[in-house]
Amino acid sequence: MEISKQPPEGYVNHVRESALLAAQNVGIETGAKILEEGLKAWPDELEAAIKWVVKERRKKLK
Numbered sequence: 001m002e003i004s005k006q007p008p009e010g011y012v013n014h015v016r017e018s019a020l021l022a023a024q025n026v027g028i029e030t031g032a033k034i035l036e037e038g039l040k041a042w043p044d045e046l047e048a049a050i051k052w053v054v055k056e057r058r059k060k061l062k
Contacts, residue, residue, distance in 0.1 A: 007042050015039055016049045023057050031057075 015038035023031025031053055039046040 007039070007045060012039070012042075012045050012049060016052055019049065019053050020056050023053055024060060028057070 015035060019031040019034040019038075021031075022034055032050065035046060035049050035053065039049055
């Protein structure tokens with residue numbers, strides 16, 4: 001099965017939100033693992049999602 005060049009609509013947001021919740025409640029390593037596993041087929045999306053989670057997590061910690 002061939003993977004699409006773009007992830008399904010709403011998928012990236014779902015993975016990002018799940019990773020953010022995990023990063024806040026369990027640890028940043030867990031959040032990173034969710035991102036890596038969920039977005040490994042889309043490296044460009046992965047890099048952007050990591051930056052987003054780090055930024056959002058910092059906002060929540062303040």
